Amino acid sequence: MDGRRSISAVIFDLDGTLLNTEQVTKDLLKEFLVRYGKVIDTEKENKRMGMIHHEAAIAIVKDYDLPITPQQYSQSIMPMYHEKWLQAKPLPGVNRLMKHLKKHGIPFALASNSAKKNVLVKVSSQEGWGDSFSVILGSDEVKSGKPSPDLFLEAANRMGVDASCCLVIEDSLVGIKAGKAAHMQVVAVPSIQTETDEFSIADHVIHSFLDFQPQIWGLPPFDDWVMKALPIDPIYLKGLYKNGFLEEISDNSASDIPGQAWGVYFGWVDFDLHERLKVVVSIRWDSTRGSYMRNIQACVINGNDEQILDKKIDVALVGYIRGFQTKKDSSTETQILDVDKSTAEACLDSEAYSYRRCGPA
Known part of the structure; x- marks a missing residue:
């Protein structure tokens, strides 16, 4: 485990870590x-x-x-x-990890800088969440909120677990500092994109929960990959297709792609009443213009790109193939490769990646 301590409990932050509350607000x-x-x-x-x-x-x-x-x-x-x-949704891979921990009897807590009453409002709007956490804490239940370690130490105490055996998962620098102050190991899943290395104080930094590897921390590994890819809860995006790229359209009712989405995905485009297209999508953040902008490359694999050229399209991403190792632009790493197309095409012919309609509820 590269010198890391074996983990026996996990403590999550809430806003921006488990839920896209920061995105919807x-x-x-x-x-x-x-x-x-x-x-x-x-x-x-x-x-x-x-x-x-x-x-x-x-x-x-x-x-x-x-x-x-x-x-x-x-x-x-x-x-x-x-x-x-009430409109907030779990971020990609969150429900997967929570179900995995629960399946294997690994206790996990929620420790938020929000007041307890507000935490409960958010948790109660997510199916099955209320009974999943061993402990739910708000900042008004301890002496000091983050970056003080109080919340995390209290969560460990209530779970009956030594602080040194807890893994904290956070999206903000404030929370990361609190986790380190509690002498816990910390995984950062940044909800904002930046070139600074401020998140490097965490023990490990990942782009999204889809990149989380439990075995690194002595936890049971995932076993849910199907045909070299991972089935995911649908991620919706809406955009104007131009020359191999998707220009996002600002419409919160039709797009819920979070800032933590990095990597190569695949899914469906409902092009018209009679045809459904398979698509592979590479999502990354590009800072070449001086500020971070989302860069979405899209490739149709069972039709002709010209069918959707200069058209507004709705996409439902249903599978994940791989992430990127670094934020630095690497054309080889972030390009859609032939192996990605082959994997996506095979997967989309299977029941595990079927999808009935394209568009959010």
Whole structure:
């Protein structure tokens, strides 16, 4: 295990780690600030990720010089958050890992910087989650929230597990620091894309839960790959197909592709009433233009690309082939290879990757 300690329990963060709550609420602050003629500072908000709401409220009122108190800010914006939370979905691979841990009797806890009542709202909206966690903790149940280690230490204590045998999985720097302060091993699954190495303080960094390898930590390995690929809960994307690439269309009702999606996937395009196309998709983030932009390469494998050229298409990704080892642009690694096409075509002819319709519920 490369010197890593064997793990006997797992502790998850919630927002941005298990659920795409940050994705569905990303524009709320922007909309709120417009009321006061203010423009959101994305860099500042990224650094605030993972903070306790009360602390964030104080900082936001101060940074944007709002003519209201932090309490008034919270009273105004929290109902907006509650409405959006109900739309949150598990991130790719999350349900798979939770079911795997439960199957093998590995206890796992939830430790969030949100207040307990808000944590329960989010958990209760996900089928089967309420009974899955051994422990559910909110920041109002300990002396100090993250980056203090209190939440993680309390979770370990309630599970009856030594802190040194716990694995923390986090998406924010605040949470990673808390895990390290608790002397636990930490896996980072960053929810924001950056070229900085700030997440390197974690013991291991992965792009998504689909890249998580339990055996590295002394946990039972996954056994659910089918025909050299992994069946996944459908990921929907909508875009304009141009010259081998898919330009995303901003439409939250038709696209739920998270920032953590990296790698080569495959799925279906419902082109018209009579034809369904098989497609392989390579998803990565590209920083060559000075800021991170999602780069989606798409290749039709049972038809002609010209059938969908310059057309808006809906795609349902149902399988995962491989991830990328690094964020650095590697044309060989991120290109769709012939072996990817062969794998996808074989898989899409099997029942494991069948799909009845293309488009989100």
